[in-house]
Amino acid sequence: xxxxxxxxxxxxxxxxxxxxxxxxxxxxxxxxxxxxxxxxxxxxxxxxxxxxxxxxxxxxxxxxxxxxxxxxxxxxxxxxxxxxxxxxxxxxxxxxxxxxxxxxxxxxxxxxxx
Numbered sequence: 001x002x003x004x005x006x007x008x009x010x011x012x013x014x015x016x017x018x019x020x021x022x023x024x025x026x027x028x029x030x031x032x033x034x035x036x037x038x039x040x041x042x043x044x045x046x047x048x049x050x051x052x053x054x055x056x057x058x059x060x061x062x063x064x065x066x067x068x069x070x071x072x073x074x075x076x077x078x079x080x081x082x083x084x085x086x087x088x089x090x091x092x093x094x095x096x097x098x099x100x101x102x103x104x105x106x107x108x109x110x111x112x113x114x
Contacts, residue, residue: 001111034093035086041079048078 042059
């Protein structure tokens with residue numbers, strides 16, 4: 001790729017980055033990468049938080065209840081632990097090159113260095 005073409009590409013990228021779009025990823029977008037779903041987090045909370053309503057089937061609604069205000073630090077810790085453990089596993093797969101899930105990103109970056 002010529003230097004002139006690279007310069008054009010970088011200018012286009014800079015133009016887009018001046019006003020980047022906001023991308024919001026919910027748990028559904030990250031499940032395929034091995035991160036826990038809302039259902040998984042709900043199940044972990046049911047196991048680890050005393051008096052957590054084990055009959056609930058909607059984590060967002062359940063966490064909005066006043067009865068959990070005092071338990072929020074513990075709830076945050078349980079959620080963080082679940083996400084962090086999954087995050088470490090995904091990172092290890094990525095580092096060990098045991099996945100093709102990020103191949104598109106890798107190819108895009110490699111194109112800039114050709």
